[in-house]
Amino acid sequence: MSNTVIKVDNISKYYRLGVVNTGTLKDDLRLRMAKMRGKEADFYKIGEDRSTDSDFMWALNDVSFEVKQGEVLGIVGKNGAGKSTLLKILSRVTAPTSGNIKVKGRIASLLEVGTGFHPELTGRENIFLNGAILGMSKQEIKSKFDEIVDFSGVERYIDTPVKRYSSGMYVRLAFAVAAHLEPEILIVDEVLAVGDAEFQAKCLGKMKDVSGQGRTVLFVSHSMAAVKKLCTRAIVLKKGKITLDSDVISGIEDYLNTGVGVSDEGIIPDNASSYTTGDAKFKSIVVKNKKNESTNTLYYEQAFTVELELELFRDVEKAIIDFSIGNFENRFSYTSTFEISKNPIDLKKGTYTLSIDIDPKLLPGNYNFYLGVHEMSKVSITLDMVERIKIITVLPITENNNIRYPLDVSLGNIRIDGNWKINKQL
Amino acid sequence: MRDNEHWDLVIKPKSNWLDINFADLWRYRDLILLFVRRDFVAQYKQTILGPVWHIIQPLFTTFLYAVVFGEIANLKTDGSPRPLFYLSGIIMWNFFSGCLLNTANTFIANAGIFGKIYFPRLVIPISTVISNSIRFGIQFFLLIDFLLFYIFVRDIHISITYYVLYVPILIIIMGVMGLGFGIMISSLTTKYRDIALFLGFALQLLMYLTPVIYPASLWGKYQWVMDINPMTPIIESFRHAMLGSGHFDMTGIIYSGIFSIVVFLIGAILFTRTEKTFMDTV
Numbered sequence: 001m002s003n004t005v006i007k008v009d010n011i012s013k014y015y016r017l018g019v020v021n022t023g024t025l026k027d028d029l030r031l032r033m034a035k036m037r038g039k040e041a042d043f044y045k046i047g048e049d050r051s052t053d054s055d056f057m058w059a060l061n062d063v064s065f066e067v068k069q070g071e072v073l074g075i076v077g078k079n080g081a082g083k084s085t086l087l088k089i090l091s092r093v094t095a096p097t098s099g100n101i102k103v104k105g106r107i108a109s110l111l112e113v114g115t116g117f118h119p120e121l122t123g124r125e126n127i128f129l130n131g132a133i134l135g136m137s138k139q140e141i142k143s144k145f146d147e148i149v150d151f152s153g154v155e156r157y158i159d160t161p162v163k164r165y166s167s168g169m170y171v172r173l174a175f176a177v178a179a180h181l182e183p184e185i186l187i188v189d190e191v192l193a194v195g196d197a198e199f200q201a202k203c204l205g206k207m208k209d210v211s212g213q214g215r216t217v218l219f220v221s222h223s224m225a226a227v228k229k230l231c232t233r234a235i236v237l238k239k240g241k242i243t244l245d246s247d248v249i250s251g252i253e254d255y256l257n258t259g260v261g262v263s264d265e266g267i268i269p270d271n272a273s274s275y276t277t278g279d280a281k282f283k284s285i286v287v288k289n290k291k292n293e294s295t296n297t298l299y300y301e302q303a304f305t306v307e308l309e310l311e312l313f314r315d316v317e318k319a320i321i322d323f324s325i326g327n328f329e330n331r332f333s334y335t336s337t338f339e340i341s342k343n344p345i346d347l348k349k350g351t352y353t354l355s356i357d358i359d360p361k362l363l364p365g366n367y368n369f370y371l372g373v374h375e376m377s378k379v380s381i382t383l384d385m386v387e388r389i390k391i392i393t394v395l396p397i398t399e400n401n402n403i404r405y406p407l408d409v410s411l412g413n414i415r416i417d418g419n420w421k422i423n424k425q426l
Numbered sequence: 427m428r429d430n431e432h433w434d435l436v437i438k439p440k441s442n443w444l445d446i447n448f449a450d451l452w453r454y455r456d457l458i459l460l461f462v463r464r465d466f467v468a469q470y471k472q473t474i475l476g477p478v479w480h481i482i483q484p485l486f487t488t489f490l491y492a493v494v495f496g497e498i499a500n501l502k503t504d505g506s507p508r509p510l511f512y513l514s515g516i517i518m519w520n521f522f523s524g525c526l527l528n529t530a531n532t533f534i535a536n537a538g539i540f541g542k543i544y545f546p547r548l549v550i551p552i553s554t555v556i557s558n559s560i561r562f563g564i565q566f567f568l569l570i571d572f573l574l575f576y577i578f579v580r581d582i583h584i585s586i587t588y589y590v591l592y593v594p595i596l597i598i599i600m601g602v603m604g605l606g607f608g609i610m611i612s613s614l615t616t617k618y619r620d621i622a623l624f625l626g627f628a629l630q631l632l633m634y635l636t637p638v639i640y641p642a643s644l645w646g647k648y649q650w651v652m653d654i655n656p657m658t659p660i661i662e663s664f665r666h667a668m669l670g671s672g673h674f675d676m677t678g679i680i681y682s683g684i685f686s687i688v689v690f691l692i693g694a695i696l697f698t699r700t701e702k703t704f705m706d707t708v
Contacts, residue, residue: 007433015706070449087435088705090437090542091543091544092437092544093542093544093705094539094700094702094703094705094706095438095439095539095703096435096437096438098439099436099438099439100436100438100439101436101437102433103434103435103436103437104431104432104433104434105434106434109543109544111543112542112543113543115538115539115542115543116539117542118464118468120467120468120471120472121464121467121468125463125464126465128458128460129461129464132454132456132457132460133457133539133543134543135454135545137453137456138456138460161471183648212586213656252566259431351653394487
């Protein structure tokens with residue numbers, strides 16, 4: 001007798017995109033003919049990535065894993081990695097194309113709070129309706145009714161139609177119902193945690209309670225902070241496949257490394273641009289320390305130089321080049337623009353090398369880079385843009401190992417030095 | 427390795443033809459009743475007359491039909507007083523078309539909920555049919571009031587026979603047929619929205635092919651149109667049982683009964699096939 005409560009076996013999900021069939025009848029027929037002749041249809045461009053084809057895709061491809069009782073499993077991945085699809089299959093909103101999932105115990109999914117709330121009904125009526133939709137019996141809701149109302153803090157308006165509620169009251173009531181659900185397995189989507197900070201904290205706190213009671217939680221997110229805080233294990237999905245299944249910390253590290261990778265020489269791959277007009281291309285990025293050595297790891301308080309190679313395929317008037325450092329939660333920490341340091345300049349067609357000396361006093365952690373080149377002639381046009389490229393790690397110790405960053409967790413991304421004074425009061 | 431463990435739930439691709447989980451439906455019975463309640467409460471919030479509309483609506487239609495089809499077109503009513511004749515046809519027809527129309531948009535109208543959470547999808551059409559049955563119940567009492575008025579106040583002789591005992595069966599057949607067509611159409615509309623647009627028109631046409639505003643005997647040599655319409659024996663027999671007009675057609679009722687079961691089964695098969703993956707096409 002094992003204590004496995006969810007067993008996912010070779011789950012795949014195939015989506016056909018576009019309107020009901022493929023785009024047009026003509027393409028439909030050509031695809032069919034090509035298949036009959038046993039080769040690929042000729043209207044795909046040479047070298048086109050079939051996995052991102054617009055007509056069909058495998059949202060999940062042969063995914064298997066098990067979840068044990070009491071585990072809090074984080075499911076991590078970028079947009080389009082298949083997280084939501086997995087969630088939908090687990091919560092039985094849609095069926096898989098192949099494979100099966102076996103579950104022990106009652107499963108409840110919270111992809112949204114307040115599902116089925118009817119604006120015309122009162123708070124009281126909606127508690128019952130929403131509770132029943134979530135799978136509670138009338139008896140169960142009755143016994144928890146006072147608790148729910150208490151938790152929501154809307155007891156004064158409980159007999160008012162919810163359409164007259166403020167949006168805050170509405171969400172609080174909806175969450176109160178969801179929070180009093182007591183399933184053996186809870187599936188939660190991170191979109192739940194939208195709202196103000198207090199509400200987010202409440203959501204996460206409630207989830208911690210649930211897992212503390214020995215129940216199993218599946219948490220889907222790309223908020224690393226939340227996953228780190230809550231989960232005991234993480235699986236990383238990438239293009240519909242599990243690329244990693246392990247303890248949380250390494251799951252997160254792995255997730256970080258799915259940013260746009262560069263080769264050791266810093267060559268940026270051809271398809272790395274998140275936007276480009278084709279008039280310019282960032283070719284390489286190298287981070288060098290003061291000894292002029294290329295590196296991906298920096299010591300705390302260590303200054304460094306970023307060297308970029310940029311090719312322009314035509315003359316560009318009033319060029320602006322920007323460079324940003326961001327952390328893995330996609331928050332920018334530091335931005336430097338060529339325009340701020342100097343006026344926009346006209347650049348001729350050709351390849352340029354740029355170097356930026358920076359001493360931004362990054363706190364320990366992982367960071368990646370954002371690059372952009374824009375033309376500001378008549379209208380401003382972005383010529384090429386690369387996001388989340390390369391990863392550098394800032395270590396919590398200084399180069400000569402004499403000072404250690406004093407805290408385990410970085411509070412923020414950049415250190416701004418303050419001038420401290422201290423006086424003993426008389 | 428053999429898997430001998432007990433699993434409460436197995437999620438797998440759509441497989442069986444007819445895969446209705448009755449245990450699951452039973453577990454969600456509270457939800458069914460809450461949906462029924464919601465339909466009633468929400469429908470008449472912020473109206474002055476509230477549920478009285480359930481009575482006003484057939485009364486008004488009866489009046490309209492009595493004027494247009496009775497007085498102006500002068501269609502015969504098999505000897506029954508016009509208001510009774512029209513009202514009995516209207517409430518039966520309304521019950522059928524209500525069950526059908528309100529279940530026909532199950533998937534589209536509830537896509538928001540269905541996309542976020544699981545509960546047996548049949549909960550929605552079942553609660554719709556229950557709501558309609560309650561509405562029918564109210565209107566049925568209206569019909570009885572009319573009957574009593576005509577018998578005692580107007581002193582008109584109306585022979586009520588033991589056929590009255592068949593009325594519940596007629597109502598069930600009507601409900602099953604409406605539900606069957608409704609869930610069938612709701613499944614088809616997830617792919618082809620045209621059907622939903624066509625539906626109102628088709629139902630209106632069907633009403634004129636059913637003896638709602640005229641007796642079945644009107645068609646003369648085109649009687650076969652009446653005979654193949656499974657709604658004919660239900661409404662005719664209902665009228666016979668309540669008003670004593672028309673005729674009671676046992677063979678017709680059996681035909682309608684079988685027809686409704688077939689429609690329901692086809693509907694249920696389509697519905698169970700659609701419910702598993704419709705979120706991908708909606």
